[in-house]
Amino acid sequence: MKKKNILYFQSGGPTAVINASLAGLVLSALKSPSIGEIYGARYGIEGVLDGDFTNLRGLSENDLNLLTQTPGMYLGSSRKNLPEDLSSPLYEKIKEKLLSFEIDCVFVNGGNDSMLTAAKLFRSFSLHDIPISVIGIPKTIDNDLVGFDHTLGYASAALHTVSLTKSIAIDGFSYKEGKIQIVETMGRDTGWLAASTDLLEEPYHPDLILVPELPIDHKEFLNELKGIYEKKKRALVVLSEGINHNAPKEKDPFGHMNFEGAAYEWSALIRKALGLKSRVSVLSSPMRSDPVLASQVDIDEALRASEAALSFFLDGKKGVMPAISRISNNPYRVEFHPVSLDSVGGKILYMPKEYLKDHHSFSEGFRDYLRPLLRKRTLFTDGCGVFMSLKR
Amino acid sequence: MKKKNILYFQSGGPTAVINASLAGLVLSALKSPSIGEIYGARYGIEGVLDGDFTNLRGLSENDLNLLTQTPGMYLGSSRKNLPEDLSSPLYEKIKEKLLSFEIDCVFVNGGNDSMLTAAKLFRSFSLHDIPISVIGIPKTIDNDLVGFDHTLGYASAALHTVSLTKSIAIDGFSYKEGKIQIVETMGRDTGWLAASTDLLEEPYHPDLILVPELPIDHKEFLNELKGIYEKKKRALVVLSEGINHNAPKEKDPFGHMNFEGAAYEWSALIRKALGLKSRVSVLSSPMRSDPVLASQVDIDEALRASEAALSFFLDGKKGVMPAISRISNNPYRVEFHPVSLDSVGGKILYMPKEYLKDHHSFSEGFRDYLRPLLRKRTLFTDGCGVFMSLKR
Structure with a gap:
């Protein structure tokens, strides 16, 4: 029987473990006698369009090990959105490239927007009866994929957030009368990352954790903060970048708002209304690219999810991705089951009501x-980590 | 001979090793048969005024070990400035408190502003022939104490900055056409901390490192950035919070500007003039409070500097502090020699011309x-670290 060729690409924003997903897929594919060529496309869907493919069988065992601790995106990403209209010549171009390389399956490693890309690809293949499977591999620090217990990348970003917020809280205890400390986390429309700081124990627990799922107006916020400051002479506020829905912001190619910098708006509000000084920390990119605080659970699950993704393809599945289900919390155990790309793509998982309190x-x-x-x-011994170079 | 009582207090902003300085002083004092009571004042000079003293002999060996890896300020700080007028009743009040506890020496652990406080204290004692010594213990992440090779706290803050900037650089390599990444570091009037990112090797080296010592005007900056972006389709800019001297800002009690948020001003400038998107990371408080990336050299030197400070006092020195001199760079070796508080207090060490290039x-x-x-x-095994609680 003819061996099957696969193509993998990375899509969306980086996480601390997306390269572990890549390593996991290659490791699983190398073990399978049914797999022929293992290609990677550079810079996401743009690399697919350009036929800019690299042979991933060329990665050594040492490379694959290094990739499991390398943040960023080894193959590079793209934020290009594919057209809704499946008769667009773009799909024809993609199809030609894939057929010329005799690709049997495309693995798309990304978040909700990328799964929309993957779903469109799959729909266009189905429409024209092209026998190429599309399989998703989950990824997003935002933790907002529907049908998932959690997403790959979230645990590492949460660990970074919890650790740095603890440092910030410690800093705040230096003064009898402190400033208002504001920590801005990523997370786009959801509060999963900001909420992670709820794990901090007193006296390091934030005084306010603001997430989009639990709106707060300026007046209520200032009242709350005033009360806290009067009592404690300090306050630690963690806010999700997406809480400030009212401010006019730029949109990305998927129509999402760019929420960055919300903390400075709230800081200005505090200064103006309460006359209190604040200090802002914007965690930003290191949340998704800090290897020092990556979660081992995240890395292990990235390897396993890719293994599951490959097995779905080998089992003849199409247009699906492995969702993570928790089958036991104590001891912690998860399994991977297929969900359709259509059920994930472009959708957002908000924090459920039962997790929200105040x-x-x-x-x-x-x-x-x-x-x-x-x-x-x-931890590796070098503080800054030993990684694969991302210079392509 | 009567044993000598000492009082220690912390002053200014936190560093990752200021509690190691405290531990070092107590460890050295416990070993000395000449030392009687070892007091710590809570919340800096305010605790001295209030006689809010705690007995540091009560710290166990385990406590002292924990303190060497605890960021923040265990005893608490104050930003209170002492009056220039040495006849102020404040000095009389301080004197009475110290004499009532039979204090022979006050150790002030702080940076340039705190050494001004220490110098004023010492001048007021000298003026009234009060036989209390004042000894400084150096501390500041800004690395800006004159007469010092480097300051305690700088190495840890620099290590944090280098590590996170590397993560940010890695993140930037994810896209073929990236954003302008802007990293804002602390450092007040000097560029020592921003400059630390110069240690990053290609491809992670910043494209521009902006420090107050090497002014750049908006036009020159935008031209440089435009050139870099045209060539690389991405740019990483590290800027010291103090580069933006023109913007109207709040002043602290010592008359210093609050520079925080400069990166957002430059980000807006880039967007407006070049139409390019940027992503800002404001490292802020974790730079000085991140125990995970503390430097072992910094911790060791904090212990040794306190030992030197105590020996200066026991040798009869007054109004001095241990400055760090490098006696050899390969192998790296330093020694501590006394410099007068007056020569350090309120002064700023800028990066020397021979370190500046472009x-x-x-x-x-x-x-x-x-x-x-x-x-x-x-590293300790718990990612978030095991520390002394700073809840007082």
């Missing part, structure tokens, strides 16, 4: 949910 | 200077 903390259920995910990796 | 990199001399300082500590 602006001060989340439910014990949420903390139980999060705790097992944050197991720190074994 | 906006792209610094001299090899600067990199040789910095490299030996950044030796990562042995």
